Amino acid sequence: MLGYNEKLVLLKLGELKKASIEDLTKATGLEQVAVMRAILTLQKEGLAKLHERRIKVVKLTNVGEKYAEIGLPEIRALKVLQKKKRIKLEDLKEVLTEDEIKPIVGLLRREGWVKVEKTPEGLILEITEKGEKPEKRPIDQALELLAREKELPLEDVEKVISIKELKRRKVAQEEEVTEREVEITEKGLEIIRKGIELKREVSILTPELITSGKWREVEFKPFNIKAPVKRIYPGKKQPYRVFLDKIRRRLIEMGFIEMTVESLIETQFWNFDALFQPQNHPAREWTDTYQLKYPEKGFLPDEELVKKVRTAHERGLAGSRGWGYVWSPERAMLLMPRAHATALSARQLAKGVEIPGKYFTIQRVFRPDVLDRTHLIEFNQIDGFVVSEDLTFRHLLGILKRFAIEIAGAKKVKFFPDYYPFTEPSVQLSAYHPELGWVEFGGAGVFREEMTEALGIKEPVIAWGIGIDRLAMFKLGIDDIRYLFSYDLKWLREAKLIW
Structure with a gap:
C-alpha cells in the first residue's frame, strides 16, 4: 500500500538508481520532509535502501557572512591605501570599526602591503608595490567558495586553507552533519517494471466529498501511524x-x-x-x-x-x-x-x-x-x-x-x-x-x-x-x-x- 508520494519518489529513484535526498527533492518537487517520510516507508517495504554517514562540513559564521559581503578588514583598508597611497591610521576609521582597527596594522604588515612609520601625529601607513597588486589569498578564496556554496566538506576547504585559520579569524565554523543517499532495490525495480499508476490522493474527508458522492471515486491517502516524526514538546507548567x-x-x-x-x-x-x-x-x-x-x-x-x-x-x-x-x-x-x-x-x-x-x-x-x-x-x-x-x-x-x-x-x-x-x-x-x-x-x-x-x-x-x-x-x-x-x-x- 503505497501512497502518491511514495510512488512518485520510487519512480524518480528508478530513473536515478541512486540519489541524495536533495536530488530527490528537486526531482519530485515535494517538500524534503515528505520525501524523507516516503523513503522511510519504501525502506520498510524493502523497495529502497537509505545509506547514512556522518561528515564534517564548514559553514560561514555571522562574521564570515558579513565579510563575504563587504570584504575582510585588511581588504577594505587596502582599497583606501590604493587610492590615497599614504594615510594616517586614524583615517581608516571611515571604513573600519574600532575592533577592526586594533589588529589592522599587523594584518597589513604580515601580507607585506604597507610600510609603517611612527610620527608625533601617530602611525602613518604607506602602500608597498605588493600592496598595489595583491594576489588572491587562500582566505579570500575560501570566503568566496563558502559564500557561494553555503557549506562545504571539511576536506574540500582544507585543500584551500586550514580550518584553524578560518576559526582564528572567526569567519567559519565546523559542524558534523548526516549525509543521506538512497538506492533503489531489485524489488523496487520489479514494481516499477510491473507499472505504477500515479493518482492524486485525498488526505481529508470533507463534507463536500460525502454529499456529492465523489468519495467513491477518489483515492484516500494511507497513513503510516508508526512512521517516525519529530518529537514535539508542548508548553507546560514547570513540574514543581x-x-x-x-x-x-x-x-x-x-x-x-x-x-x-x-x-x-x-x-x-x-x-x-x-x-x-x-x-x-x-x-x-x-x-x-x-x-x-x-x-x-x-x-x-x-x-x-x-x-x-x-x-x-x-x-x-x-x-x-x-x-x-x-x-x-x-x-x-x-x-x-x-x-x-x-x-x-x-x-x-x-x-x-x-x-x-x-x-x-x-x-x-x-x-x-x-x-x-x-x-x-x-x-x-x-x-x-x-x-x-x-x-x-x-x-x-x-x-x-x-x-x-x-x-x-x-x-x-x-x-x-x-x-x-x-x-x-x-x-x-x-x-x-x-x-x-x-x-x-x-x-x-x-x-x-x-x-x-x-x-x-x-x-x-x-x-x-x-x-x-x-x-x-x-x-x-x-x-x-x-x-x-x-x-x-x-x-x-x-x-x-x-x-
Missing part, C-alpha cells in the same frame, strides 16, 4: 509549580483556608517572639537565620498584643513561669527574611480564626545552610494548623501521615520525638526515599498555651511545618532537591506528570 498548585487545591478541597502575605520580609516579633521563642535562643543568631542590614527595623503590632507576648516571655501565661528574662522590644523589631512559614500561623491566630478551623500556607523561606542533595538556603514550606475544642496529639499524627502517603506518595513513615520552643509535645516526621533513605520532612506539635493565650486563643491548636520541596522529591521521583529549580531542559521536558 504543578505540584505546588495541586497541593494547594487539595488542601482547599479538604476545607483548609489559605493564609497569604505579600512580603518575604518579617519582623523577629512574628518570626520568633509571637511563637514564644526566647530572644537568647541560638536559632535567632546569624548562624541560623539571615538578617536585614537596611532597613534594619520594622514596626511592632498593637500595644495590647505586644504586652501579652512580653508577659509570656518574662513571667509566663497559662500557669507557665515564662523564660525569666527582660524582653527587648528593640530586638523584636529587627527585620529578617522569613525563616519559617509558622510566622504566618502566629499572624493568623492573632488576627482571629474560626473555631473549629483549618488553615494553611505555602511560603518561600530562607535559612543559612550547606547546599546538597537535600538542603537549600531558599526553599518552600507548607505550614498549617487546626484549632478546635477536642483536638489531641493523635489527630496531628493522622494528618501528618496522610500528607506523607497520599500527597507525597511515601511508602513508609516514621515519627520521632522532637523539641520546638513553641510546641509541646513535638514530633519530627520522616519518610523513606528509595535513593536517599529516611528523609526528614518537617516538624509538628501542639502549640504551647503560653503562645496561643498571648495571641487570644483558648482552644488547643495542632500545627506543622513541612519542607514541601522534599515532598516534591518523592512525587517527582528525583534524588536531588536542587533539580526542582533546574534549568535542565531535558528534565523540564521529560519530568513525569503527577496525579
